[in-house]
Amino acid sequence: MSARDPRRDPRALRVVPPAGQSAWLTLLIAGAMAFLCVFALALSVAADRLAARWGEALSRTATVRISAPATQMDEQTAIVLEVLRTTPGVASARVIPVEEQGALLEPWFGPDLPLDLLALPRLVEVTEAPEGFDSMGLRLRLAAEAPGAVLDDHTRWRRPLVEAAARLRALAALSMALIGGATAAMVTLAASASLAANAQVIGVLRLVGARDRFIARAFVRRFTLRALIGAAFGTAAGMGALLAMPDAGESGGLLSGLGFAGLEWLYPLAVPPLAAVVAWAATRAAAFRVLRGVT
Amino acid sequence: MIELETVAHGYDGAELFSDVTLQLGDGSFHFLTGPSGAGKTTLLRLCYGELVPARGSIRFFGQERRDLGRDGLALARQRIGVVHQDCQFLDHLSLRDNVALPLIAGERPVPDQDVDDLMAWVGLEGHAQALPPTLSGGERQRAALARAVITSPAVLLADEPTGNLDWEMSVRLLSLLIELNRMGTAVLIATHDLNLIRTTKPQVSARVLRIAGRKLQLAGAEL
Structure with a gap:
């Protein structure tokens, strides 16, 4: 006499009839949601990377702006350069040539700007050493020795960038949470429809002595597997779409950075298991809710 | 094993029967008769816990029905075989x-x-892979019947088990x-087949119960 291990008996899973519209619906929902989730994840990663790049570039440099009468400009510049040379944490300092200043203003005023007629302040670009400098101390020294010089350490530029990046990350996280919630809601609907369609099956199973967990398991396994498979396809499609994004180079900003780099490509691989967990929880809750109404 | 004590039940406020007291003890054999609509099926459904009595108490294997909980009821049902009037199969399974199914569930x-031996016992050895709707x-x-007894x-409990059988197969x-x-x-x-009861009575010590006038009574000599 042969007896199968009840936990491994495939007949336990077959007690629920196969297929039905809910099967396709779950596959489709999981696939679509995983596809969107990969993009939200990519957006989050890209925002993070871009903010880090901008922040790093801006935090490594500072500018000293010298506004003084033309007769004192060279003298003030020399003082500023000397102060900077003797300031710990300053790697180098250079006066930005007039032509370079013109290039900076060209996008706003055009190429024919008469720079020699304008009383432009002189700009000194300061490059920080890795240990950084004491900006408050430097400001005080400049105020004392070169009253027309103002230090701009780019804090006011950096802060909005960091805030924008944080908001982008929060938006991406919110998107992923919404995707997860929508997936759970739709899987719940599909599972409820399947449970309703199989009311007679559930009734018979209860009458022959099945416990709720046995009946729920038959539905939960099926929906979890469908969500896993659907999400795997959706994730693969999302990753493929990111790979196929055209390279817009550095000028593309966020657009060109939308994707993963190196080990970041492992992040989206977490999407299918997460979708399966969401489907598992949603189906289990739906199944037990329905079963409470069956004696 | 199953005890009903002053049980009453009905539908939509109309009482089907009341004051039903019944004990299904070890090795007992009962027939339940009565006209259509008298409540035979309802009484059976109470006996396997599908219904909760409006009044009175039902105990399964010493435990009150209301105290069993869902898992407790399922476990009690694993010790009760039921032959339903409409058989109640899962049509997608062989x-x-x-x-x-009772073992799987x-x-x-x-x-x-x-399982094979049991199917042979009821004369269905050639139908193992058949789907129920084709039978x-x-x-x-x-x-x-085979499903009801697979768990020993x-x-x-059997609700009109010979309703679709010829006389030879009924016997x-x-x-x-x-x-x-x-x-x-x-x-x-x-x-409701009194001939069947008369045929069976000489072979087994059976009590014949009858639902009449909303009461469960011991049937008399008219059988």
Whole structure:
């Protein structure tokens, strides 16, 4: 006499009839949601990377702006350069040539700007050493020795960038949470429809002595597997779409950075298991809710 | 094993029966008769816990129905075999899997040879892979009996088990039930077939109960 291990008996899973519209619906929902989730994840990663790049570039440099009468400009510049040379944490300092200043203003005023007629302040670009400098101390020294010089350490530029990046990350996280919630809601609907369609099956199973967990398991396994498979396809499609994004180079900003780099490509691989967990929880809750109404 | 004490039940406020007291003890054999609509099926449904009585109490294997909880009720049902009037199969499963369903659903090992032997016992050895909708009424009824006894239940409840059978098959099925009863299984059969009861009575010490006038009574000598 042969007896199968009840936990491994495939007949336990077959007690629920196969297929039905809910099967396709779950596959489709999981696939679509995983596809969107990969993009939200990519957006989050890209925002993070871009903010880090901008922040790093801006935090490594500072500018000293010298506004003084033309007769004192060279003298003030020399003082500023000397102060900077003797300031710990300053790697180098250079006066930005007039032509370079013109290039900076060209996008706003055009190429024919008469720079020699304008009383432009002189700009000194300061490059920080890795240990950084004491900006408050430097400001005080400049105020004392070169009253027309103002230090701009780019804090006011950096802060909005960091805030924008944080908001982008929060938006991406919110998107992923919404995707997860929508997936759970739709899987719940599909599972409820399947449970309703199989009311007679559930009734018979209860009458022959099945416990709720046995009946729920038959539905939960099926929906979890469908969500896993659907999400795997959706994730693969999302990753493929990111790979196929055209390279817009550095000028593309966020657009060109939308994707993963190196080990970041492992992040989206977490999407299918997460979708399966969401489907598992949603189906289990739906199944037990329905079963409470069956004696 | 199953005890009903002053049980009353009805539908939509109308009482079907009241003050029903019944004990299905070890090795007992009961017939339940009465006109259509008298409440035979309802009484059976109370006996396997599908219904909760409006009044009175029902105990399964010493435990009050209301205190059992869902898992407790399921475990009690694993010790009760039921032959439903409409058989209640899962139409997408083979007959063999339907017969083994109480074991599968009860998460118990399925002894394949026992299932085959049981199907042969009820004369369905050639129908193992058939789907229930392809079977005749009599075959379905026999398969329902096989499913009811696959777990060697302590109590067997049968609702018109011979309703779709010819006389010869009815007698054969009854002899199977008597055989089970002799092995200690308590049997309760709801039927309106008085000939069947008369045929069975000489072979087994059976009590015949009748639902009449909303009461459960012991049937008299008219049988």
